Amino acid sequence: MKILVNDKELEVSGERVLIEELRDAGYVIPSLCYAHDAKHEPSCMVCMVRNEANNQMIPSCSTYPTEGMRIDVESDDVKALRRMGLELLLSDHRADCEAPCTVVCPSGIDVAQVLLYIDRKQMDEAFSLLSSAVDVEHLPCTDCKAMCEKACRRGTVDKCVDIRQLLIDLSEQKGLKKVDVTSKAVLDKSSFSSKLGRYNDKEKEWLREEYSQPSHCLHCACEGKAKCKLRECATSAQIKSPRHGVSSHLPVKQQVHVNGRLYFEPAKCIRCGLCVYNTKDSFTFMHRGFDMQVVVIEENKKDIDEKVADLCPTGALFVR
Numbered sequence: 001m002k003i004l005v006n007d008k009e010l011e012v013s014g015e016r017v018l019i020e021e022l023r024d025a026g027y028v029i030p031s032l033c034y035a036h037d038a039k040h041e042p043s044c045m046v047c048m049v050r051n052e053a054n055n056q057m058i059p060s061c062s063t064y065p066t067e068g069m070r071i072d073v074e075s076d077d078v079k080a081l082r083r084m085g086l087e088l089l090l091s092d093h094r095a096d097c098e099a100p101c102t103v104v105c106p107s108g109i110d111v112a113q114v115l116l117y118i119d120r121k122q123m124d125e126a127f128s129l130l131s132s133a134v135d136v137e138h139l140p141c142t143d144c145k146a147m148c149e150k151a152c153r154r155g156t157v158d159k160c161v162d163i164r165q166l167l168i169d170l171s172e173q174k175g176l177k178k179v180d181v182t183s184k185a186v187l188d189k190s191s192f193s194s195k196l197g198r199y200n201d202k203e204k205e206w207l208r209e210e211y212s213q214p215s216h217c218l219h220c221a222c223e224g225k226a227k228c229k230l231r232e233c234a235t236s237a238q239i240k241s242p243r244h245g246v247s248s249h250l251p252v253k254q255q256v257h258v259n260g261r262l263y264f265e266p267a268k269c270i271r272c273g274l275c276v277y278n279t280k281d282s283f284t285f286m287h288r289g290f291d292m293q294v295v296v297i298e299e300n301k302k303d304i305d306e307k308v309a310d311l312c313p314t315g316a317l318f319v320r
């Protein structure tokens, strides 16, 4: 059968959902709760298109083409609706994509990642990353006003991380074997960046206890940012930061160890259900309405395949 897409004829089989037909024809349609060949329920609304034949907005991930359809995939109205869906998800999403210290460093050092390596005692990697951005013989930190320390989230809990001294100490460890460096660590400032907002008193107390490693760093950067479709969609929609205040009630930075290298961070979950529908008795929905959340089923968590992290459209499920 033939349908019209942006006023052009498109031959479709009628057996595949619209999003598949449209993507194969070269149209860029975002999606979060949909994944090719996976079970899903439409919820995110970022794949919406308009059927001009009856003037209805429809989710392309769960609608099959029918005779007479006239699909509009990119008018301002369609984009505005997708954007609204994204903004609603982002307003319930409490996390930092990038660590504030990394964002403000004028030398382009991925400060947060260097600190993560230091805390994990991966000193070669820490040194390699530092020297990929700057000349460690003449570390710019010595003369810098340490904007990283002013921006540091730990400072809002108790005292900021002593970042500059940690980097100076690292650069002075001449005994370290220098690992091959191929690229400079440069932060892409054009990407959407989710921001946490303020911690409440209970969270501050919990963070003080939980993050007591040598550097005191809270490791703010999202460990799933490289594969996050939510961030990618927000960047494409030119959303720079969440428009509405962030209202999630979920515990900030709480990470559940699922098994092996797999972790779950509930405050980053958009409740798309992909992990629930595509694993067996591993994840489930709890509560209803605004309070609804996804939880790991404790007694089955040891059997969960870490590949589920690839299905998750955010950094909520990630492999460390």
Ligand code: SF4
Residues within 6 Å of the ligand: 099, 100, 101, 102, 111, 112, 115, 151, 152, 153, 154, 155, 161, 163, 216, 217, 218, 219, 220, 221
């Ligand atoms: S707590 Fe750590 S990752 Fe967060 S801003 Fe401070 S130094 Fe950076």
Ligand code: SF4
Residues within 6 Å of the ligand: 093, 095, 096, 097, 098, 193, 194, 222, 223, 224, 225, 226, 228, 229, 230, 231, 268, 314, 315, 316
């Ligand atoms: S899950 Fe995605 S949007 Fe959320 S903090 Fe991580 S990278 Fe950013």
Ligand code: SF4
Residues within 6 Å of the ligand: 268, 269, 270, 271, 272, 273, 274, 275, 276, 294, 311, 312, 313, 314, 316, 317
């Ligand atoms: S954890 Fe599950 S429900 Fe939450 S965003 Fe990831 S796949 Fe979706």
Ligand code: FES
Residues within 6 Å of the ligand: 030, 031, 032, 033, 034, 041, 042, 043, 044, 045, 046, 047, 048, 059, 060, 061, 062
């Ligand atoms: S991708 Fe279609 S509703 Fe989420």
